[in-house]
Amino acid sequence: MTKKSIQTQLVRSDYTPPAGFAAYPTAIHHASTVLFEDVASMRSGDWKDKSGYTYGLHGTPTTFTLEARLAAIEGGKHCLLAPSGLAAIAMIDLALLKAGDDVLLPDNVYNPNRELGRWLTGDFGITARFYDPLVGAGIADLIQPNTKLIWTEAPGSVSMEVPDLRAICTAAKEKGVLVALDNTWAAGLALRGFDVGADIVMQALTKYQSGGSDVLMGAVITQDEALNARLAASHMRLGMGVGADDAYLVLRGLETMKLRFDAHDAAARKVATWLRGRPEIVKVLHPMFEECPGHANWLRDFSGAAGLFSVIFDERYTEAQTDRFVDSLTLFGIGFSWGGTHSLAVPYRMQGMRRNWTDAGTLVRFNIGLEDPDDLIADIERAFAVL
Structure with a gap:
């Protein structure tokens, strides 16, 4: 074999790893160019x-x-x-x-x-x-x-x-x-x-x-x-x-997805149920509750409810007040998306998003993460105090 320069050796090594390696994680194949045998x-x-x-x-x-x-x-x-x-x-x-x-x-x-x-x-x-x-x-x-x-x-x-x-x-x-x-x-x-x-x-x-x-x-x-x-x-x-x-x-995430999904679901149900009894909230939009539109469809077709739901504040609270509520939360980040381990809260201006929206109060959406739901409830209760 013709002797190769160090630069060519850096680009084209003759080394081939031994066969027989096995591990649980899927191998990561980085490639734009794929090589053909001939x-x-x-x-x-x-x-x-x-x-x-x-x-x-x-x-x-x-x-x-x-x-x-x-x-x-x-x-x-x-x-x-x-x-x-x-x-x-x-x-x-x-x-x-x-x-x-x-x-x-x-x-x-x-x-x-x-x-x-x-x-x-x-x-x-x-x-x-x-x-x-x-x-x-x-x-x-x-x-x-x-x-x-x-x-x-x-x-x-x-x-x-x-x-x-x-x-x-x-x-x-x-x-x-x-x-x-x-x-x-x-x-x-x-x-x-x-x-x-x-x-x-x-x-x-x-x-x-x-x-x-x-x-x-x-x-x-x-x-x-x-x-x-x-x-x-x-x-x-x-x-x-x-x-x-x-x-x-x-x-890697798929292996624990159902465990996490079920944990999100259980925690969200606990937080949503607590919120349902609060005087600041007039409606909890969680599919397990009858007041959530389409509840019967969820009951018939779904086996779970995940960690995402929304609440509507009593209309006596202004947007400035509900914004202050969200700003006062310490265990909830303010950010779009959901499904992650960290809880989130986002207020929405529904009148600008929907053609026939009738609820007058502010809607706030919660993503319940994997923190202890009792800690999340205590955090929400503290934030209610600023209203």
Whole structure:
């Protein structure tokens, strides 16, 4: 063998590690370029076929493993990863909609999804219309000949309405319209979207799957081969890739996700029940309570409730007072997102977010983390004193 310079040795080592290494963590494969055995294998490779590897953007053993595990949680067959939940939403829209088409979104939809709908309407010739999240079977009356996609979110991640997913999916199927479910709140644990009739399940893995408030990622899961092919084409054309380190963090988080989810759920129920008895609060929007819109749908379809819920303050308290309440909390951070180990509280101006919002008091959303719920209750009680 020709002697190589030190520079070439640094780039191209002859060392090969011994075979037989095994460990529980999934290996992290960093790659943009994927090497082929020979020219014939390069020419026969197809990024659409996940039986092999063609380029880092289209998958490595690390990302393929994560996709397979996420699909299994939802009872799906195919999964595509995106850099964020919003990126996953955009990928679905751009895969399934074209100029002249129509999409229906619930009025309580995740606000960036609402903004995306407005963008599609303004710049792409696609009409985005908003419907009452509790419309149920009445969605049939809103479906037009050019309606190609119906978005659902269960529940709405601020106002917490739980839609009748079964009725919406049944009506959509009768008219040949696809239904996409944002299932981030239930994480595939408290509800599996395909069980209620959804065609596409989207999740923001930023939440419970990672669990550490340190990863941005989204997933699009399907059962149908042809539908997955349409989505995969959009995924490729938009260059939707995720880094191996982030994929590993989500894989690591999955192993404890149900334990954490159940702990969030139990703590949130305890805090929500306590808040329900407070004179400062006129309504607790947690699906386990009858006053939460869609409670019966949650009772029928869900097995859990996660850690996210909202409350509405008595209207005698001004926005300045409720802002001071949030500022006075010491165990709750002020920040968007949820599903992490740390508790959060965020006030919302609902009149600017919803078309027909009728509650006059301020809405504050809580993400109950993994702190002791008794400590969280004591912290809230102290903050109530500033009102």
